[in-house]
Amino acid sequence: MQSIKQNLQAVRWQIANLLPNCEQDQQTVTLLAVSKQQSVRAITEALEADQTAFAENYVQEAINKIDYFANTRWAKKIEWHFIGPLQANKSRLVAEHFDWLQTLDRPRIAQRLNQQRPDSLPPLNVLIQINISREMQKSGILPEQVDELADVITSLPRLRLRGLMAIPEQHPHPEQRTLLFEQMQQIFCRLKQRYPRLDTLSLGMSEDMPEAIISGSTMVRIGTAIFGRRGRSAN
Numbered sequence: 001m002q003s004i005k006q007n008l009q010a011v012r013w014q015i016a017n018l019l020p021n022c023e024q025d026q027q028t029v030t031l032l033a034v035s036k037q038q039s040v041r042a043i044t045e046a047l048e049a050d051q052t053a054f055a056e057n058y059v060q061e062a063i064n065k066i067d068y069f070a071n072t073r074w075a076k077k078i079e080w081h082f083i084g085p086l087q088a089n090k091s092r093l094v095a096e097h098f099d100w101l102q103t104l105d106r107p108r109i110a111q112r113l114n115q116q117r118p119d120s121l122p123p124l125n126v127l128i129q130i131n132i133s134r135e136m137q138k139s140g141i142l143p144e145q146v147d148e149l150a151d152v153i154t155s156l157p158r159l160r161l162r163g164l165m166a167i168p169e170q171h172p173h174p175e176q177r178t179l180l181f182e183q184m185q186q187i188f189c190r191l192k193q194r195y196p197r198l199d200t201l202s203l204g205m206s207e208d209m210p211e212a213i214i215s216g217s218t219m220v221r222i223g224t225a226i227f228g229r230r231g232r233s234a235n
């Protein structure tokens with residue numbers, strides 16, 4: 001079996017080879033390690049291989065890990081992203097512990113986070129989650145609602161809108177996935193005309209990373225390809 005370090009090197013190599021390398025307006029891609037259901041040992045191994053941005057889906061599980069690493073030499077370097085669905089009653093925990101929230105989809109949660117973000121921390125970086133496949137009962141707003149939510153978020157001083165994220169339906173055909181990624185890129189470009197400082201389009205997981213990068217993703221969220229299958233070890 002490959003080590004986490006080897007997996008990280010392979011993913012980084014794959015990303016580098018997908019980027020156009022002679023363009024003026026160079027696309028950069030941030031690699032986010034999705035560490036849900038992975039142990040602090042696995043995270044430490046990734047940190048030792050220079051991975052510093054991690055993403056979690058479950059608030060309490062994440063906070064246990066965040067507290068653990070706050071007492072290690074990694075405390076200042078590590079960056080935590082919340083990528084799970086967020087209930088209103090958990091918003092304070094996210095506001096107090098995370099650097100990024102990628103699944104913002106309601107004005108009410110935005111307002112709560114703005115009130116709850118401690119003054120001792122920089123503004124919380126947020127992404128609006130788009131339900132790009134228009135699936136019923138799926139988190140995220142519809143594409144046509146994005147301007148309205150962006151206006152709310154940008155009026156709140158303790159939040160910093162960075163861009164958009166989506167989890168498209170898993171089509172077996174790469175062409176279908178690419179179509180949805182390209183729609184996301186269009187929505188992102190249009191929003192960026194109104195808010196030029198937006199810099200993040202969070203798209204792509206282990207299964208569909210190449211298509212996402214080719215369609216303009218600037219942040220990929222990779223779990224399995226770095227850590228192996230989930231659910232084998234709990235701390």
Ligand SMILES: *Cc1c(COP(=O)(O)O)cnc(C)c1O
Nearest residue numbers: 034083205206207221222223224
């Ligand atoms: C679990 C998860 C990922 C990572 O999925 P892999 O297929 O393991 O790479 C990415 N994004 C979100 C929102 C997730 O929940």
